[in-house]
Amino acid sequence: MTELTSLGVKDLRDGVRDGSFTAREVATAFNAAVADAAALNAFIVTTPDHALAAADTVDAARAAGEPLGKMAGVPIGMKDLFATHGVQTTAASHILEGFTPRYESTVSQKLWDAGAGMLGKLNLDQFAMGSSNETSYFGNVTSPWKKAGSNAAMSPGGSSGGSSAAVAARIASAATGTDTGGSIRQPAAFTGICGIKPTYGRCSRWGIVAFASSLDQAGPMARSVEDCAIMLGAMAGFDPKDSTSLDMPVPDWEAALSSDLRGKKVGIPREYRMEGTDQAILDCWEQGKAWLKDAGAEIVDVSLPHTKYALPAYYIVAPAEASSNLARYDGVRYGLRDLPEGVGLQDMYAATRAAGFGDEVKRRILIGTYVLSAGFYDAYYTQAQKVRALVARDFALAFEQCDVILAPTTPTASFPLGSMNEDPLTMYLNDVFAVPASLAGLPAMSVPATINADGLPLGLQLVGRPFDEQGVLNAGLAIQQRAGFMAKPEKWW
Amino acid sequence: MSNYRIQGATGEWEVVIGLEVHAQVTSQSKLFSGAATAFGAEPNSQVSLVDAAMPGMLPVPNAECIRQAVRTGMAIEAQINAWSRFDRKNYFYADLPQGYQISQLYHPIVGEGSLLIEADEKAGIPEDKVIGIERIHVEQDAGKLMHDQHPTMSYVDLNRSGVALMEIVSKPDMRSPAEAGAYLRKLRAILRYVGSCDGNMEEGSMRADVNVSVRKAGEPFGTRTETKNVNSVRFVMQAIEHEAMRQVDVLESGGTIVQETRLFDPGTGTTRTMRSKEDAHDYRYFPDPDLLPLVLEEDFLAECRASLPELPDAKRKRYVEVLGLTPYNARELTAEVETFARFETLLAETATVTGKDEAKVATQVANWSLSVAPGVMKALSDDADPANATAAAQASILAMADKGEISGGQAKEIFEIVLKTGRDPNEIADTEGLKQVSDTDAIEAAVDAIIAANADKVEQYRGGKEALFGFFVGQTMKAMQGKANPAVVNQLLKDKLG
Numbered sequence: 001m002t003e004l005t006s007l008g009v010k011d012l013r014d015g016v017r018d019g020s021f022t023a024r025e026v027a028t029a030f031n032a033a034v035a036d037a038a039a040l041n042a043f044i045v046t047t048p049d050h051a052l053a054a055a056d057t058v059d060a061a062r063a064a065g066e067p068l069g070k071m072a073g074v075p076i077g078m079k080d081l082f083a084t085h086g087v088q089t090t091a092a093s094h095i096l097e098g099f100t101p102r103y104e105s106t107v108s109q110k111l112w113d114a115g116a117g118m119l120g121k122l123n124l125d126q127f128a129m130g131s132s133n134e135t136s137y138f139g140n141v142t143s144p145w146k147k148a149g150s151n152a153a154m155s156p157g158g159s160s161g162g163s164s165a166a167v168a169a170r171i172a173s174a175a176t177g178t179d180t181g182g183s184i185r186q187p188a189a190f191t192g193i194c195g196i197k198p199t200y201g202r203c204s205r206w207g208i209v210a211f212a213s214s215l216d217q218a219g220p221m222a223r224s225v226e227d228c229a230i231m232l233g234a235m236a237g238f239d240p241k242d243s244t245s246l247d248m249p250v251p252d253w254e255a256a257l258s259s260d261l262r263g264k265k266v267g268i269p270r271e272y273r274m275e276g277t278d279q280a281i282l283d284c285w286e287q288g289k290a291w292l293k294d295a296g297a298e299i300v301d302v303s304l305p306h307t308k309y310a311l312p313a314y315y316i317v318a319p320a321e322a323s324s325n326l327a328r329y330d331g332v333r334y335g336l337r338d339l340p341e342g343v344g345l346q347d348m349y350a351a352t353r354a355a356g357f358g359d360e361v362k363r364r365i366l367i368g369t370y371v372l373s374a375g376f377y378d379a380y381y382t383q384a385q386k387v388r389a390l391v392a393r394d395f396a397l398a399f400e401q402c403d404v405i406l407a408p409t410t411p412t413a414s415f416p417l418g419s420m421n422e423d424p425l426t427m428y429l430n431d432v433f434a435v436p437a438s439l440a441g442l443p444a445m446s447v448p449a450t451i452n453a454d455g456l457p458l459g460l461q462l463v464g465r466p467f468d469e470q471g472v473l474n475a476g477l478a479i480q481q482r483a484g485f486m487a488k489p490e491k492w493w
Numbered sequence: 494m495s496n497y498r499i500q501g502a503t504g505e506w507e508v509v510i511g512l513e514v515h516a517q518v519t520s521q522s523k524l525f526s527g528a529a530t531a532f533g534a535e536p537n538s539q540v541s542l543v544d545a546a547m548p549g550m551l552p553v554p555n556a557e558c559i560r561q562a563v564r565t566g567m568a569i570e571a572q573i574n575a576w577s578r579f580d581r582k583n584y585f586y587a588d589l590p591q592g593y594q595i596s597q598l599y600h601p602i603v604g605e606g607s608l609l610i611e612a613d614e615k616a617g618i619p620e621d622k623v624i625g626i627e628r629i630h631v632e633q634d635a636g637k638l639m640h641d642q643h644p645t646m647s648y649v650d651l652n653r654s655g656v657a658l659m660e661i662v663s664k665p666d667m668r669s670p671a672e673a674g675a676y677l678r679k680l681r682a683i684l685r686y687v688g689s690c691d692g693n694m695e696e697g698s699m700r701a702d703v704n705v706s707v708r709k710a711g712e713p714f715g716t717r718t719e720t721k722n723v724n725s726v727r728f729v730m731q732a733i734e735h736e737a738m739r740q741v742d743v744l745e746s747g748g749t750i751v752q753e754t755r756l757f758d759p760g761t762g763t764t765r766t767m768r769s770k771e772d773a774h775d776y777r778y779f780p781d782p783d784l785l786p787l788v789l790e791e792d793f794l795a796e797c798r799a800s801l802p803e804l805p806d807a808k809r810k811r812y813v814e815v816l817g818l819t820p821y822n823a824r825e826l827t828a829e830v831e832t833f834a835r836f837e838t839l840l841a842e843t844a845t846v847t848g849k850d851e852a853k854v855a856t857q858v859a860n861w862s863l864s865v866a867p868g869v870m871k872a873l874s875d876d877a878d879p880a881n882a883t884a885a886a887q888a889s890i891l892a893m894a895d896k897g898e899i900s901g902g903q904a905k906e907i908f909e910i911v912l913k914t915g916r917d918p919n920e921i922a923d924t925e926g927l928k929q930v931s932d933t934d935a936i937e938a939a940v941d942a943i944i945a946a947n948a949d950k951v952e953q954y955r956g957g958k959e960a961l962f963g964f965f966v967g968q969t970m971k972a973m974q975g976k977a978n979p980a981v982v983n984q985l986l987k988d989k990l991g
Binding site for chain 1: 647
């Protein structure tokens with residue numbers, strides 16, 4: 001029998017449905033794999049009982065002849081940014097350590113309703129701020145991948161680094177991620193898996209610890225385009241509890257998957273050809289063009305002239321929102337409280353937040369507070385919003401000439417943990433290709449394309465029109481079929 | 494022009510006043526959460542996950558709160574902004590769980606409007622005056638700190654956290670405490686007519702931030718101070734008076750006014766510094782990214798407009814022009830929702846019972862409502878059960894009076910008995926003998942007897958001493974034990990005395 005943990009969402013769902021194995025067998029196998037992979041530090045807490053209980057419910061439903069959900073029998077990892085009822089939810093921050101919500105995020109609830117089970121809460125960059133998973137209070141996540149000829153611990157990307165590591169290591173069939181400025185796509189690219197950030201508003205933000213509200217968007221991370229389509233279908237949908245949620249029907253993305261791109265135009269943005277991009281990445285991009293052409297698409301050059309301003313604008317808008325969103329962690333109602341003897345309210349705030357937040361979080365709160373301050377607001381925040389509008393307009397104009405845009409996901413492959421910490425700006429640059437689609441709220445996906453000379457995965461990014469997740473998934477499928485990406489990390493943990 | 498001036502050592506000073514009124518929106522649930530808003534509930538019993546700012550919680554606008562703000566804006570004939578937006582006002586305080594208040598700085602839902610305060614000589618307002626209103630925006634209220642529950646710690650009650658407020662910002666158009674008082678009362682009346690705020694200042698449903706500055710006539714505006722959270726009309730007037738005097742004293746002794754936030758002490762009627770401009774927060778306002786811009790559809794606006802009741806100014810005008818009431822009565826009757834509601838119910842009932850047009854009985858009903866009935870109730874005080882003062886009972890009394898069946902004095906007597914017992918007025922009139930005799934035969938007999946018994950006076954009267962007419966009326970009424978219809982008595986006497 002195939003090892004169950006090697007299977008993805010579709011195979012597990014189908015196998016459980018047709019009786020090839022039980023959901024309990026699946027959950028048990030994954031629970032064991034999770035327990036065996038502590039060295040990756042992918043999980044902050046594990047919840048084997050949750051996975052088993054969900055599996056038993058599915059098995060019982062199947063035995064009773066009841067219809068099974070879209071994710072029935074599939075154990076997944078849940079990024080620890082999603083509030084889970086009765087299970088500690090920390091955003092990988094000390095300030096929320098021990099916080100156990102009495103509510104369930106809309107997205108996680110939808111997944112449980114679809115029959116998925118939870119293996120545990122996945123590690124991440126603290127408050128989703130980071131691109132290497134080195135800002136977690138609960139320690140770095142280590143990628144299952146190794147650079148050829150080196151034993152250095154590699155970064156799984158971030159902020160959804162626990163998710164990418166777990167899925168790549170086959171200790172979860174799939175995982176939730178959230179993407180504010182690349183936090184699904186970049187870790188997916190670093191670990192050789194797929195990840196899609198849908199159109200802003202597709203997935204409810206209710207119950208997701210907020211980083212930057214106008215950018216945050218949940219999405220699936222899995223090992224195939226099909227698996228992403230299935231899981232996104234279970235996660236998406238209008239939620240009256242989120243005012244920015246899209247009130248439109250959720251298409252059946254899985255059913256409409258097609259890698260036949262005849263009649264489609266794929267745009268190649270010339271401004272993405274940036275200095276500092278690895279040659280292997282550029283070569284991979286060229287290969288991607290060839291694959292999509294082979295799938296029937298016409299390749300056209302497009303221009304996104306404001307691309308170089310997107311990253312600076314992002315690093316104003318996102319910290320500005322974060323500085324306000326994170327004000328609620330004040331030691332008054334939940335989470336950490338540091339109340340030195342005999343001090344007043346302001347001192348309690350200061351002590352609590354000094355002890356509770358990590359350096360990167362503090363850095364972004366400071367930046368955000370600064371750019372919103374009287375006298376600086378117009379020069380920074382207002383200006384950044386204008387840039388954001390221009391970036392969105394760039395895409396709108398480009399989509400008059402093409403149906404989907406192909407670009408690299410990242411300028412580099414994964415790097416060793418600790419190698420990029422000298423200057424935060426170097427790290428921020430890793431999201432240079434991911435951020436524009438976030439600012440424009442567009443659906444964007446990373447699919448694994450190839451392995452570089454160091455044996456590390458490289459991803460290609462597809463960006464679509466608003467609401468056109470299908471176009472993105474279809475182009476992703478065309479690449480997947482031609483890339484034949486079979487590489488997987490050698491088990492060392 | 495207000496003639497209110499402060500007499501300083503260096504001459505007369507004019508006072509310039511602007512008010513920011515915070516009015517709690519009448520709604521079942523809060524501005525961005527489903528939690529209840531009732532006053533006086535157990536601490537922290539009306540708090541949702543959103544109000545407590547739990548991680549991942551999101552605000553969703555409450556349509557009813559928006560509707561009430563729009564209706565209020567329409568009631569002051571203001572610009573309604575079909576596109577508005579919520580902003581975050583960021584600051585740390587224990588009563589503010591989110592660490593920011595959701596408000597509207599840049600694009601308020603209601604723009605410029607105005608409100609009329611009426612001339613009131615006695616109060617020092619010589620003529621009608623229009624007070625400009627700058628804007629109305631909606632925002633969240635904060636929670637409440639309780640400092641008396643523990644020796645070293647403060648407790649927080651989040652019941653009010655997230656309750657919807659309208660901030661109604663006037664222009665600096667008022668020039669005296671009296672004008673400010675009149676503005677507040679008028680605004681309160683409009684809010685209560687519209688039903689968008691209960692106007693209850695004691696429970697904190699309405700409170701005012703008072704901006705005051707002083708200047709010599711003809712000079713530009715002086716530096717203003719803002720006295721926060723004053724919660725009664727009287728206190729607002731006191732705060733203005735004190736603050737204006739204080740500013741004149743400071744200026745005349747060579748000082749300058751510091752732009753600052755002050756607190757009013759109701760005990761002493763004075764204000765004191767709370768924080769100066771230097772300590773002012775930098776609120777770092779920016780558009781709330783959890784909320785989309787608020788776009789009001791044409792249908793929604795039409796519904797808001799259609800749902801507006803007749804407003805105080807229009808009602809007052811109608812009372813004078815259509816119902817024929819005196820301007821004084823019209824103003825008194827329209828000042829409060831309860832007053833006009835009782836009046837209009839009684840007017841309708843009386844018109845029905847008498848079969849007459851409302852305009853024909855309006856003056857009678859107005860006098861009854863404003864002076865007769867309150868007088869009787871006041872005199873009875875504890876003996877009266879106000880529940881007995883039904884519109885039906887009062888209309889019956891008014892109808893009997895209208896038909897001449899009872900006199901004014903009898904009407905009061907009957908009403909007294911109604912208030913004490915709840916008995917039917919017609920039955921009271923019959924059984925208690927509280928009816929005028931309009932029976933011409935009986936009165937004629939009495940008149941004849943009196944004429945016969947006073948031949949000398951009849952002679953004098955006919956000789957030109959007309960003042961004696963009152964004597965004959967008095968004698969007749971006495972003979973009739975006061976129950977004769979005075980009109981019938983008068984007519985008969987005139988006929989017979991020639």
